[in-house]
Amino acid sequence: MSRKTRATMAFEKSGKPFEILEYTYDPEAASIGRQAADSLGLPASMVFKTLMVMAGDEVCVALLPSDRELNMKALATVAGRKSAAMLRPEDAERISGYHVGGISPLGQKKRLRCFVDASATDLAFMVVNGGQRGLQIKAAPADLIAILGAGVAALAVPPG
Numbered sequence: 001m002s003r004k005t006r007a008t009m010a011f012e013k014s015g016k017p018f019e020i021l022e023y024t025y026d027p028e029a030a031s032i033g034r035q036a037a038d039s040l041g042l043p044a045s046m047v048f049k050t051l052m053v054m055a056g057d058e059v060c061v062a063l064l065p066s067d068r069e070l071n072m073k074a075l076a077t078v079a080g081r082k083s084a085a086m087l088r089p090e091d092a093e094r095i096s097g098y099h100v101g102g103i104s105p106l107g108q109k110k111r112l113r114c115f116v117d118a119s120a121t122d123l124a125f126m127v128v129n130g131g132q133r134g135l136q137i138k139a140a141p142a143d144l145i146a147i148l149g150a151g152v153a154a155l156a157v158p159p160g
Contacts, residue, residue, distance in 0.1 A: 005131030006097070006107025016143040021127065025101060025134035032101050033066025036136060040127070045119065047127045047136070050103045052092035056081030059095055061105045061148075063128060064117040068156035078115055078153040104131040105148055114150040116141070121152060 003020050011018045021040055029035035033049035040047065044067035051062045055076055062070055076084040089100045097109035105114050105128055120126050120141040128144065130137045137144075145152060 003130075003135065005104070005135065007104035007129070007131030007137060008107075008135075010107040011137060011139065011147065014143070014147045016139065016147060018137050018139040018143070020130060021136040021138055023134055023136070027101065027133075031066060036127075037066055040136065042127060046123055046125065048117070048120065050105050050129050052087040052096060052103065053084050054087055055079035055084040059087065059112055060084075061108075061112050061114040062117075062155055063105055063114065063120070063150070064156040065119060067159070068117070068119075069159050071155055071157045074153060074155050075115060078151055078155070079113065098129075098131055099133065102129060102131060102133040102135070104129040104137070105144075105150075106137070107131055114148040115155060116145055116148070116150045116152050117156040118152050118154045119156060120145070 023039035037044040037047035045065045047066045048063045049066045053060050072084040096103050126141045127136045127138045
């Protein structure tokens with residue numbers, strides 16, 4: 001597996017410290033984020049999933065803990081739109097330039113508005129996809145938020 005992706009290069013370019021983590025990706029896992037957390041021996045609350053969302057007529061990126069679900073109304077509100085819905089996997093791949101299971105918020109084909117769940121600000125570090133299945137980036141939340149120019153809001157709700 002290559003440890004050089006558009007996502008890792010974006011972090012390198014920022015000059016901010018980060019760590020690359022690798023795990024064995026399971027395409028059959030019920031939850032990619034939870035499988036990554038389990039494989040890395042980390043709490044699911046620290047491993048954030050990258051979701052590609054259509055908010056009104058704008059594609060946005062939402063980052064939230066892998067053990068939570070996205071509150072679409074909250075995302076629509078913070079994005080200044082009336083509604084929000086998940087993108088189809090094929091659209092997410094085409095727009096991001098990454099494959100599902102390897103979609104990173106960093107180094108996408110086009111810079112999109114990004115929103116990070118507020119729970120990240122309470123963490124010493126967070127983990128996001130590194131742009132390839134089985135590759136993750138571990139970094140300080142403030143650094144990741146700054147690199148992404150992300151908004152921070154309460155976006156996550158318990159599953160169910």
